[in-house]
Amino acid sequence: MLNYVWMSLIVIGLLVGAGKDISDEVKNTYRNGFPIEATVHVEKTPTALRQTWEGELVIPAESFNRFYGITSAASEIRLPVEMTTLSSGKTTITILINDSSPDFWREMARNSSGSNKLLGTVNSIKFSDDKSVAEVSVVLEKVNYVKLRAITKAALDYADTAVTISLGLIGVMALWLGIVKIAEEAGLLKLLTKLLTPLTSRLFPDVPADHPAVAAMVMNIAANMLGLNNAATPLGLKAMEELNKLNPKLGTATNAMCTFLVINTAGLTLIPATAIAIRAAQGSAEPGIIIGTSIFGAGCATVAGLVSVKILEKLPRYKKELLVDDHSSESSRG
Amino acid sequence: MVELFRNIINIISVAAVPLMFLVFVGWGIVRKVKVYEVFVEGAKDGFHVAIKIIPFLVAMLVAIGIFRASGAMDVVIAVLSPVSSLIGMPPETVPLAILRPLSGSGSMGLMTELMKVHGPDSFIGVLASTMYGSSETTFYVLAVYFGSVGIKNTRHALPAGIIADIFGMLGALFICRIFFGV
Numbered sequence: 001m002l003n004y005v006w007m008s009l010i011v012i013g014l015l016v017g018a019g020k021d022i023s024d025e026v027k028n029t030y031r032n033g034f035p036i037e038a039t040v041h042v043e044k045t046p047t048a049l050r051q052t053w054e055g056e057l058v059i060p061a062e063s064f065n066r067f068y069g070i071t072s073a074a075s076e077i078r079l080p081v082e083m084t085t086l087s088s089g090k091t092t093i094t095i096l097i098n099d100s101s102p103d104f105w106r107e108m109a110r111n112s113s114g115s116n117k118l119l120g121t122v123n124s125i126k127f128s129d130d131k132s133v134a135e136v137s138v139v140l141e142k143v144n145y146v147k148l149r150a151i152t153k154a155a156l157d158y159a160d161t162a163v164t165i166s167l168g169l170i171g172v173m174a175l176w177l178g179i180v181k182i183a184e185e186a187g188l189l190k191l192l193t194k195l196l197t198p199l200t201s202r203l204f205p206d207v208p209a210d211h212p213a214v215a216a217m218v219m220n221i222a223a224n225m226l227g228l229n230n231a232a233t234p235l236g237l238k239a240m241e242e243l244n245k246l247n248p249k250l251g252t253a254t255n256a257m258c259t260f261l262v263i264n265t266a267g268l269t270l271i272p273a274t275a276i277a278i279r280a281a282q283g284s285a286e287p288g289i290i291i292g293t294s295i296f297g298a299g300c301a302t303v304a305g306l307v308s309v310k311i312l313e314k315l316p317r318y319k320k321e322l323l324v325d326d327h328s329s330e331s332s333r334g
Numbered sequence: 335m336v337e338l339f340r341n342i343i344n345i346i347s348v349a350a351v352p353l354m355f356l357v358f359v360g361w362g363i364v365r366k367v368k369v370y371e372v373f374v375e376g377a378k379d380g381f382h383v384a385i386k387i388i389p390f391l392v393a394m395l396v397a398i399g400i401f402r403a404s405g406a407m408d409v410v411i412a413v414l415s416p417v418s419s420l421i422g423m424p425p426e427t428v429p430l431a432i433l434r435p436l437s438g439s440g441s442m443g444l445m446t447e448l449m450k451v452h453g454p455d456s457f458i459g460v461l462a463s464t465m466y467g468s469s470e471t472t473f474y475v476l477a478v479y480f481g482s483v484g485i486k487n488t489r490h491a492l493p494a495g496i497i498a499d500i501f502g503m504l505g506a507l508f509i510c511r512i513f514f515g516v
Contacts, residue, residue, distance in 0.1 A: 002476070002488045009397040017404030150403040158399030162391035166384050174380030179358050181376025182369050186362040226347045231354075237383050237482045244483040251486050258491040261479055265435070265472040265495040266502060271343045272467030278446050279463050284454035288340050290463045293509045297468025300505025305498030312490035321489055 017147035029068075030108060030143040035123050036067050040081055040134045042127075050084070053134070057081035057095055064102065073102040083122060083136070091122035093138050111146045169233065176234035180216065189215035203263075203306075204256040206246070213242030217260055224264065227273045236264060249324045255313045262309045266301035269294070383482050390481025394473055398436050407432065423507050424458050426451075430465055431503045435472035435496065442466065461510045469502040 024030065036059070044054040059077040080096040095118040097109040109118050120140035127134045183189050193200075193214045200207070200214045207213055216239035223232035243257050244250070253261075272294045279287035312318055362369045401407070411428050418428045426448060433441040445466045452458040472495040480488055 001490075001492050005492065006393065006397050009401040012406050012409075013397075013400035013402075013404035016406040016409055017400075020405055147404055151400050154399035154403035155396050158395040159392050162395045163388055166388045166391055169387070170381050170384040172380075173383050174377035177379050177383075178373035178375075178377035179355060182362040182367060182372050183358040184376075185367045185372045186358070186365040188358060188361050223350075226343070226350050228347065228350060231351060233478065234380070236479055240479050240483045241379075241383075244485075247483075251484060253480060253485045253487060253489045253491055257480070257485065258489055258494060261476065261491045262494045262498055264479065265470050265475045266498045267468075267470030269467065271340065271347060272463075273347075274442065275445065275463040275467040278442070279449065279454045279459075282446070282449040282454040282459075284449075284459070286455065288337070289455075290460060290467055291340060293460070293464040293506065293513065294467030296509040297464055297502050297506035300508075301469055301498040301502030304501030305494050308497040309490060309494035312494055315490070318490045321487060 013151060017151045020147045021145050024146065025144060030146075031068060031140075032142045032144065033139060034067075035137040035139050037063065038136055038138060040083065040136055042132050042134060045131065046085075051086075053083045055081055055134075068104055070104060072104060077102060077105075083125075091125060093120045093122050093136070094118075095120070107146070108140070108143045111143050111149055112141050172230050173234045173237065176231055177238060180219070180235065180238055183215075184212060192218060203259060206254065206256050207243070208246075211242065211246065213239055213246065213256075216242050221263060225268060225270050227269050227271050232264075236260075249322065252321055254322070258313065259306070259309050262305035263302060266298055266305045268298040268302045386484065387478050387481040390477045391474075394477035398473065402433075402437065402440065421504070421507065422511060424461065426458055427461055427465065430462055434465060434469050434503070435499045438471040438474060441471075457510070457514050460514050461506065464506040464510050465503055468506040469499050472496065472499055 028034075039058045040053070040055045041058060042053050042055040044052070046052055057077070057079045061073045061076055064073045064077055065071055079098070079101060082094045082096075083091055084094075085091045094114075095105075097106055097116050097118060101109075105118060109116060112118060118140055120138045123137040123139055125134055125136050180189075189212055190210065193210055193212070196214070196218050197209045200218065201209050204214070204217070216235055220232055220235035220239050223229075223235055239260060240257065243254065243260065246256070247254050271291060275290060275294065276287045279290065359369055362372070407429060410432055411425075414428055414432070415425055418425060423431075430441055430444045430448065433444055445462045448462040449459045454460075454463070472492075476488060476492060476495065480486075480491070
């Protein structure tokens with residue numbers, strides 16, 4: 001199943017992205033080639049050295065919305081602007097995009113050559129008598145294939161993120177694996193395992209009651225409950241390593257692994273620290289009010305996950321994948 | 335009552351790691367384990383495990399990144415909106431329910447955004463934070479845990495994980511409607 005989900009994420013993403021770009025192109029969402037009217041309040045006039053006007057670009061929200069056929073711009077647009085007359089007689093315009101810019105222009109700027117500015121050419125320019133105000137008509141740089149560009153960027157960025165996350169695990173992994181190794185040598189894990197046998201032997205019938213995997217799984221679940229994410233992941237990976245020692249068919253998940261994974265993905269935590277912290281930061285009167293509801297929600301997830309994992313593992317199609325045979329071809333359907 | 339429970343859990347959470355170090359190392363010393371040597375021996379694996387995860391995590395995150403960047407989420411939301419309105423789920427929270435199993439940082443951003451717009455103590459704010467606390471980032475956990483031991487055929491882990499996620503979201507919605515319902 002993982003194969004299909006993975007493939008669908010990519011294929012659906014690419015199709016939707018390409019479709020959106022084609023529809024943008026047809027509808028000319030970004031008004032490529034059409035001039036927008038604006039007013040420039042001149043602050044610096046050209047000198048002998050530089051034929052550049054600096055000032056503030058002003059467009060009323062209403063005419064901005066009308067031009068792009070949107071409704072999102074709420075207030076008048078006021079942005080720093082520079083106009084330069086080149087030796088060829090052509091006048092270019094550079095609009096600096098900042099946090100107060102309308103979202104629509106910010107998106108356009110992200111997808112054009114200068115990431116925090118919009119470039120364009122001035123079609124016509126008409127100064128007031130004292131040269132302090134200019135009426136301009138501007139054609140902005142062409143913007144297209146926004147989604148395909150975003151997809152390319154996301155693919156490269158996320159590949160990078162994956163490596164950052166993995167490498168970031170090295171330190172905590174080493175720390176916890178070291179600590180757990182001491183506990184293992186000291187016989188502490190055996191003790192912990194023995195205490196919890198009644199529960200774990202039911203959840204993981206394939207794992208021998210005194211196997212070190214049991215202790216690692218118990219510690220991982222305990223760490224998750226306490227919201228100790230830094231400790232939970234290394235302990236969980238330790239448990240996977242131990243479970244894999246019992247795996248007759250390397251590369252294929254065993255029933256115990258799937259059960260353990262589902263417990264982890266359901267994420268039962270006694271105190272959802274991240275959500276509470278964000279609630280507090282947002283000025284909630286009662287940030288901790290979600291503790292009970294979260295435990296209930298994650299409890300539902302855990303029960304549903306355990307029930308479905310136990311039912312699914314009995315289905316012939318998943319049972320079949322566990323069989324070890326010499327001429328088993330690549331049946332990695334996930 | 336809630337406050338007391340929260341305080342107890344907080345104390346346990348804060349003390350758990352130092353206490354574990356103390357008990358584990360102390361027990362080791364009592365049992366005459368060469369603690370330093372054994373620690374280093376165990377810690378050596380940290381590097382290999384982390385490196386082993388990389389290809390699995392790259393595959394997973396890139397697919398999710400493409401999906402999110404393309405705006406395909408809007409399509410999924412449009413498809414799901416009749417279902418969500420049927421069960422009384424505010425349409426604003428549908429993207430969060432879908433993103434929760436896919437991306438931890440993404441869903442955190444979305445939850446923050448919902449609270450900023452609707453207020454943390456509004457029904458949507460409470461529901462969003464409950465939904466966030468009711469599940470884990472399934473796809474990330476799957477990639478990391480299975481990746482660390484080179485599991486490529488994940489069998490029924492993903493369907494079961496997704497069922498768990500769906501029930502987690504439904505459970506969050508159910509309980510929030512009962513306690514903070516509109």
